[in-house]
Amino acid sequence: MGSEKMTINCLDDFPQLGDYSSKLLLPEKEYNAMRNSLRGSFLRERKRKRDLKWFLKRMNFTMAMIILNSYRNAIKYHSKLVKYL
Numbered sequence: 001m002g003s004e005k006m007t008i009n010c011l012d013d014f015p016q017l018g019d020y021s022s023k024l025l026l027p028e029k030e031y032n033a034m035r036n037s038l039r040g041s042f043l044r045e046r047k048r049k050r051d052l053k054w055f056l057k058r059m060n061f062t063m064a065m066i067i068l069n070s071y072r073n074a075i076k077y078h079s080k081l082v083k084y085l
Contacts, residue, residue, distance in 0.1 A: 023031060 023034070026034070
């Protein structure tokens with residue numbers, strides 16, 4: 001045929017694959033601790049990005065009505081019950 005060889009999934013082409021494979025060889029407790037810390041930092045970063053603009057972009061009509069009704073309900077609760085206690 002020829003002197004050329006074809007390699008599939010060579011680790012030089014995918015350095016993340018070699019890193020992933022080496023992490024699988026860690027003891028289970030150490031691997032789980034590492035994964036939990038990565039997951040925790042990922043979630044903290046996502047929560048940090050949630051501000052008023054984030055919330056307003058995702059608000060829909062139903063959510064706005066729920067917020068409005070809860071505000072009205074709090075006013076009614078205070079006027080009908082709490083002020084007589």
